[in-house]
Amino acid sequence: MKFLELVLQNFGPYCGKQVINLNPEIDEENSRPIILLGGMNGGGKTTLMDAIRLALYGHRAQCSTRGNLSYSDFLTQCVNSHTDPVEKTRIELVFEHIENDKPVKYRVVRTWDKNPKDGKDHLGILDANEWLDTALANIWDEYIENLLPLGISNLFLFDGEQVKELAEQEIPPPIVVEAISGLLGLELAERLAVDLEILVNRKRKEIADIKYLANLEEIENRLKEQQKEYEIETLNLASLQEKLKEVELHQQEVVDKFISEGGKIAGERSQLEKQKSEITASAEKTRQVMCELAADILPLALIEPLLNQTYTQGEKELHIQETKIAHDLLVARDKRLLDLIHNLALGDDKVDKIKHFINQENQSLEETTTKQPWLLTNTETLHQLDNIIRHHLRSAKKNAEDKLNILQTKEEEIITLERQIQTAASPEDYQRLVDDLQQAQQQVAEAKASWEITKRRLDELDSNIRNTKKELENYTEKNIDRQNKEHIIYSAAKVQDTLKIFREKLTLRKLNKLEVEVTECFRYLLHKSDLVHRVAIDTNTFSLSLYDLQGKPVPKHRLSAGEKQLLAIAFLWGLARVSGRRLPVAIDTPLGRLDSSHRGNLVERYFPSASHQVILLSTDTEIGKQEVETLRENEAIAREYLLKYDSSTRQTTIQPGYFW
Template identity: 60%
Template sequence: MIFIELVLQNFGPYLGRQVINLVPKNDLNDCPIILLGGMNGGGKTTLLDAIRLALYGHRAQCSTRGNLSYSEFLNQSINHHTKPQEITTIELAFEHIIDNETQVFRVIRTWTKNQRNGKDNLGILVDDWPDVSLVKIWDEYIENLIPLGISNLFLFDGEQVKELAENEITPPVVINAIQSLLGLELAERLSIDLEILVHRQRKDIAGAKELVTLEQIEKQLDYLRKDYTLAKQELAVLQNNLDYSRKQHYLAQEKFLSEGGKIAAESSQLKQQSDDSSAALEQARQKIIELASDILPLGLILPLLIQAQSQVEKEYRTSQAKSALNVLIERDKRLLNCINQLNLLTEQIDKIKSFLASENQYLQQEICSEKELWLTDDTEILKQLDNLLQQDLPSQIKQAQEQLVNISNQEEEILAIEKQLATAASPEEYEKLANAVRTSQVLLIESQTTYDVGQRRIEELAAAIENKKKDLQEYSKQNIDSKNYEHIIYASAKVQDTLKLFREQLAIKKLGQLEDEITKHFRFLLHKSDLVHRITIDISTFSLSLYEFNGQPVPKHRLSAGEKQLLAIAFLWGLAKVSGLRLPVAIDTPLGRLDSSHRQNLVDKYFPAASHQVILLSTDTEIGKKEVETLREKEAIAREYLLKYDSSTRQTTVVENQYFW
């Protein structure tokens, strides 16, 4: 199946007729991804609801329906600028292969405000020809193409992934999808039919007294089953309420964060941090002042100080040369007197005199080279200059640089805090935001409590039904003894045992395939593939268990938030693969809670391979500039759309061939 086109007219924030081409093909190649970008509240989820509504009508599990009746939901979905007589329309065109031939279906649902029958008008075109007979059986027909029970495996949003990632218990929607995929519903139905057959046989062979008792037990069992069915229906409503409460609480928290509620709540702490930074800043400035009052300013004339040190060293060497020259002249005189007494040859004495003269001439030249003495040749001054240039001044310069860095850091910290405080909500606005969060939290707790009560009610009814079945079976064994129908009852009991074994074996076989798919996809998405070696699914609760290479279990709490979300996506991906259905995948807000590495893994590995057609509904922070450029380089994007939302009119316009970047 391939979605070809989605048409919205006066639906949600979409005023007028707006057409979205969904064909996963550009001018040159087949490309799986249709990318639609929009800010939060701009109509992304509305597109996913429109697809669900077009396919399933009153059975659609739309995000904003909650516990509204279908007619109320339809009225609520009409754009508020639509005139009473104007029509609201949703059209979904898709192609599907039937008997090796490709057929194009166009599902058209129209309605107006406060329509009399409270329903929409359904029209079906097959290859552009109206098909009235198909309209009458559309619910059954679409169930064969995309069963409602597994539709959430292909049309899902970030909240669904978040719930699956964070909850230890597998959500009911996923459990229903698994049971539908495994074919357990058919076996369960056959088991119920066998029970009905056995009950009829028991009635036929029971006596008058036994028949009354038998009928009483069966009535009680029938009442319990009706109560169980009603409880299941009520639980579905409670589940919708719980999902709605969770979403409202999430939206309230997001609004609290985005509009400065959190900053306002932390304003006193931020102000204290600002005061601390200001104090640290003043302390650093005082330290700079103290350093400036000592020898630090000499750092401004460091070249002059180095020149002075060099001059002092030269003058010191000149002074030493003068002293040495006088000593050497006196020594030379004594040496020559001694040589004269040795009766050496005149030539030898002249050579000695020449050597001594040349040596003394070197010292004389060094003395004469320093024509002007600027500074004293005091050794103490030379030591002071050395200490100043080698130790004291570098130390103070280093301290000053550290304080300057400290001052810069403190100023940046103060500026950042001031920017945060500038975005903080006013006290009145903060109180509204906080009240909204508290109210949504109270509603969420109430919804969760009510749902838990409903769940326990179902468990109690299920236990009561099983007990009543046992009573019925025991009663028939003890009070009904008829050879004519005994073989039927006996055979039915054996068939029931066989069916139970069949369900177990079927579940084991199918779950084995599902486990392999989930493990393969999870390791494919992870950037550290050695984290998990094997994933198993509990046959009764359908919860996941993770194991290392050595067989040791990996507790789910050891996974990071991003790894949990990848596990949830791998779960949904594996279910979709095991279903064997080639259906489009639509994902709303797919990357909300992933870090950069896990996000890149999804972009590189999941989106291009999730299906032959992948509809991505994203904000600018999820599929950002880097991610969209990666997908473009891979030539994975067939079409791009930008959902431009005007907050003043609360209208969204679909702009083709455009994204945030």
């Protein structure tokens, strides 16, 4: 199968008629797999994916924006806001596939008004000659199921969110489990089991006595009502789950607003003011201590050089006093010394030299003692001055410096607190923010309560259904004559057992092949080829387990976010390869949170090999300049388009080319 052309007219943000050539063939001989469409977030990429799904499946399409809307409301929602009321909205998808060993081309056309008649669109199927094929249009749902079954379409038409969800969950989401079951052919065995159960119930009715038939029908009717209510509650639970997500998101927005607009600080105002008051009081105490220091000897630090000079002068004067006391003693000693020298009868020249030396020394002492003291200090006073300079004053300066640093720190803390208090919301705004926050919290609480009540009701219904089925089984065993139809019921039970074994063996065989394909794809995409040697798939939940070369389990938490996404892509790729169907692959927002290494592997290895036709819907940050140049160098891109979104008109136009 190959998509050739997509035509959008007044669909979503696409106003007027716009045509996209999706044919991967460049000419008659050359073909390249990738059709690259670039667009910013909100520019209409997902709308293109929805258009393909809608064209193929109509009211059964699993479109991203449909949610719980009815098909009529969804079609109305898809109409472009600038569309004239008399104009129609139109989607056309041209595709080609092989039928009876020959290529066959069809154009699927769906049109509807802004308020669609009977809540439906109009479907037209045109063949290669543009002739309307009414017969094919009447059986289109069955026909497209043979080409691209809805159950496995998500393996070929998927988006980044689906990959993200698959990467983050231990067990694949229901939509992927459904696709796996369809791919493995398990739904056939399950459908046969259901058909057998219907047959057995029909035979029970046929052989039931008239007396007990009414009771049997009453049990069956009750079972139908319970199953119907269960389906309704299941849909209701899904709706409540979405509602819960919405109100939780709104609550987070309100909390962020509460913080950004100063609500949190306003709530802590009294505590902040108390803290400011305490710090202010502490700062005041520090100032008081500094005042006490200033009242003591600390001011002497201003004249510290003078104090040092005073101390030096005092030492000099004490030295002079000591010299005066020693002068007379030295003169008397010198006289005795000279008398001794005369008695020794030394030579006159030597005696003269000794006298000259003594006279010089005495003259020096006399010059020293002639200096007049003016400080008139004493030893004790000089010692006290030395203690003040060397110890007390130095200690006072250090203490003052420490207190000053403490005071500066506290003043900075006071300024910080004052700024915080100034950013606090006013009492009126604070009350409004608190009311909004309480309302959001109340909405979340109510949504959670509704969800829990519905979940309990669903569990209760599930239990009731099991009990009713058991009651129906017991009723049949006790009250129905199985003389003529016993072999059918008995055989059906045996077939059910056989089907169970068949399903298990079929699952094992298919999963073994799938494990090989997924392992090969993952190792091919992963740049750390020695990290994982084998990927195993659980037969019941289809969850993935990883093993290294020694057969030891590799915990999934060891994988980075990008490696988990590669594993999810490898899973989808392996499923598509096992399907054996030659189908195009369309990927919306394909690269997610991948780092440059993993992104390069995906660009070089997966996109060119995923299928014969790969439609990529990307932003400029996913497939960037480097990635698109790599794809161009590898001759992997057949066509490039840019979805140009005009925010003023909220319209998108499709232009040839890419961002670069």
